[in-house]
Amino acid sequence: MRAPISVVIPVLNAQHVLAGCAASLMEGVEAGLIRELIVSDGGSDDDTRRIADEIGAVWISGAASRGGQLKRGCEIAQGTWIMVLHADTQLEPGWSAVARAHLTLEKAGFFKLAFGSGGVPARLVAGWANLRSALFGLPYGDQGLLVSRALYDAVGGFQDMALMEDVALARALKGQLRALDARAMTSAAKYESAGWLRRGGRNLWTLARYFAGVPVERLAATYRKP
Template identity: 35%
Template sequence: MLNPVTETISIIIPVLNEAHQLSKILHILQQALDVEIIVIDGGSQDQTLEIAKRAGVKIIQSPIGRAHQMNAGVADATGDILLFLHADTRLPRDFDLTIRDTLSQSTVIAGAFRLKIDAPGWKLRVIEWGVNARSRYLQMPYGDQAIFLKTTTFQALGGFPNLPIMEDFELVRQLKRQGRIAIASTAVITSGRRWQKLGAVRTTLINQCVILAYLLGVSPDRVAQWYRSGMKRLRK
């Protein structure tokens, strides 16, 4: 096993029109030790690419879709460890040390962080509690919790499945068969914009219906279509 201190972390960030959010997270990432930052753009029309260029990070163009974008990022990554980060999610201080320490445990196959939502309200605190309980006891973190794992582990699984939705859910299901998924004691802070736009209850209900449909065997393409149409109706 490599010495955890010397393992390089490749931070994979899929983006699409995330200029405002991306500018918030890059300066935190660049303070970490032995990391490479890869921004994979799915066709942004705002200042996303300009911000990434000014930060001096690696930029890749890819067809839109998180699975496509993240797999494209990994194909160009050189790190021993992969960290998949949504552009609207901020990592905690010393996240790099936490990741290396977590993956140095022999029984751990992958990890993620606890979730904190960057918005006020008791309903969101309840959602946070539910997410963190699910992650800890069921070992089922989702993509907005910054999933991380060894590059060799990811490659052995064949990368993210080519799905239009639920790619993180399916990856975690595969990882659970290989070993323990550890949840760090520190939390990422994710934007509350989804819950604020649609309401905490409706957003959570939509998410759970999507998961249920997927588990019942509904086509991922159909599930993605339902999800997008449902979100559009609620925004009106």
């Protein structure tokens, strides 16, 4: 029987983090869970392609839009389950046993968020993210997603959008998401660069505006301003 999970990772100049993300997946390969790794590129001009080739990933490329990149990656996935991860995220040891148990369920799963550095601010932000996910069913992309192909297709999958593709899919999966008892360790670089309070506040404000109906293109333009 073929391994059930296709892993899809969207990338854009991810040469410094992709190998680490892939290394954390090796226990899933050894456990017979991972069928393929698909790296969906949005126009990298660094060594990301070389690293993807070295780790044996399937490489596809297209316009830079995380929603579009995920959509393209999931479209070619051959597994009966799809796992989506960001390139700067590493699953902590022991995740494969948790994932295997989840495959017996019909719901989609997401991991508990943690940061690789940042001390108290990192723990507070991660704590809020995990609480938000548990109470409102709104995990973000850096928490990963494990969903069956059947359920993914049934709710329409990822939309080709520059921002909030993770929230849009989470809303489509309302009532069909559960937290997995394993952690996704995500890089704190963006928070440490922008400032934990500023970055966290920007995320909340962007989410509120999205729910209020502000077009994603406007949100993306504002979100990416320094």
